[in-house]
Amino acid sequence: MQKNTIYEKFGISNKVLELSDSIISSLRERFDKIDEIAEINAAKVLSAFQENRVSAACFAGTTGYGHDDLGRDTLEKVYASVFHTEAALVRPQITCGTHALATALSANLLPGDELLSPVGRPYDTLEEVIGIRPSACSLAEFGVTYREVDLLPNGDFDYEGIKNAINEKTKLVTIQRSKGYSMRPTLSVERIGELIAFIKNIKPSVKVMVDNCYGEFVETIEPSDVGADMTVGSLIKNAGGGLAPIGGYICGTKECIDRCSNRLNAPGIGADVGASLSIMKDFYQGFFLAPTVTAGALKGAIFAANLYEKLGYHTVPNATEDRFDIIQSVELGSKEAMCAFCEGIQAAAPVDSYVTPIPYLIPGYNDDVIMAAGAFVQGSSIELSADGPIREPYAVYFQGGLTWNHAKLGIMMSLQYLVNAGIVKL
Numbered sequence: 001m002q003k004n005t006i007y008e009k010f011g012i013s014n015k016v017l018e019l020s021d022s023i024i025s026s027l028r029e030r031f032d033k034i035d036e037i038a039e040i041n042a043a044k045v046l047s048a049f050q051e052n053r054v055s056a057a058c059f060a061g062t063t064g065y066g067h068d069d070l071g072r073d074t075l076e077k078v079y080a081s082v083f084h085t086e087a088a089l090v091r092p093q094i095t096c097g098t099h100a101l102a103t104a105l106s107a108n109l110l111p112g113d114e115l116l117s118p119v120g121r122p123y124d125t126l127e128e129v130i131g132i133r134p135s136a137c138s139l140a141e142f143g144v145t146y147r148e149v150d151l152l153p154n155g156d157f158d159y160e161g162i163k164n165a166i167n168e169k170t171k172l173v174t175i176q177r178s179k180g181y182s183m184r185p186t187l188s189v190e191r192i193g194e195l196i197a198f199i200k201n202i203k204p205s206v207k208v209m210v211d212n213c214y215g216e217f218v219e220t221i222e223p224s225d226v227g228a229d230m231t232v233g234s235l236i237k238n239a240g241g242g243l244a245p246i247g248g249y250i251c252g253t254k255e256c257i258d259r260c261s262n263r264l265n266a267p268g269i270g271a272d273v274g275a276s277l278s279i280m281k282d283f284y285q286g287f288f289l290a291p292t293v294t295a296g297a298l299k300g301a302i303f304a305a306n307l308y309e310k311l312g313y314h315t316v317p318n319a320t321e322d323r324f325d326i327i328q329s330v331e332l333g334s335k336e337a338m339c340a341f342c343e344g345i346q347a348a349a350p351v352d353s354y355v356t357p358i359p360y361l362i363p364g365y366n367d368d369v370i371m372a373a374g375a376f377v378q379g380s381s382i383e384l385s386a387d388g389p390i391r392e393p394y395a396v397y398f399q400g401g402l403t404w405n406h407a408k409l410g411i412m413m414s415l416q417y418l419v420n421a422g423i424v425k426l
């Protein structure tokens, strides 16, 4: 069967396919570089499995309190080995990335302490965790104050502003690696390291937490390699490899992780309790696959940037920039274009391909959000997905794809839907 014959089944025209293939053929060198990073990271994970003697017994389910849960305890050692930290908390009881971040923050901030974000406004769902938008049980309600310093207009750190913002109350600094739903650049691990060194030089007792969502395995080092006390993320993104059905992780110093364990469970109980039920095999296998899955998603992001930039759209990151997370945003300029793009992604999905995504208000977010996700794990954004808040500049954030082939198909479908809607003319 010819390639265009099978793509015809999806309604993809020859014009869209030819444009896509010509762009992809120009990206071979960059794809080789991504494969090399994946090779290193996959070997890093494998060696952590071997070092910690992962065995079939680790996949057995546990119930009840989960004392001496071999699978859970070994997995946490594997994460600690990969992230080069003293300890890790990796659990299905951490329900998502926001929960992992909220746990890390509330475990390490006490009334009277101040939290500082030196990289501007954090991810939408953290606004209520911190109390930037009022919410019951926010850090603000518990007497934790908050300060933020924006990046400079050129994307650099505002070192002067950061220095001025650090005071006797500053206890914890939160650094978000990925841009999230903003148009600022994503930070490389190297830049995060420079920022951490600057801050610890001013106040050595300050703890640093990095929100690592979407950044895992994009580079060969992680924030924990450059001085972060806690590196935090979601298993429904990169680190879960598409197989973890739930979960979050916090890797860091023993001191910080012990506090997180007490916060997550109960003081005194800490990390000893928390049955892993029957999902350990998926946690292990997902983590094993994560570097390779991340590489496929990265190729999709770079392809999307090159395709949409060629069509005249503003993309962040742009077609040629280095990558530090898997998110690609494309400024589409209108709600209609956002909907068409997301309908195309949805129509490419293995699950729920027949439904039409519609913007709606999701708890934790401030604007209507459109989300296209036809995923094996509901809402998973390491699987092919696109989303974005319906507000200026009407940017969609595209990410994921468990395989590069699927990412390519999804991006071609997004363009086909824009063509069909009369928004793009080829």
Ligand SMILES: *Cc1c(COP(=O)(O)O)cnc(C)c1O
Pocket: 096, 097, 098, 099, 123, 125, 176, 178, 179, 180, 211, 213, 214, 234, 236
């Ligand atoms: C997704 C994300 C979160 C929140 O993770 P959830 O699993 O959706 O709760 C936090 N920060 C960043 C940068 C993210 O991308």
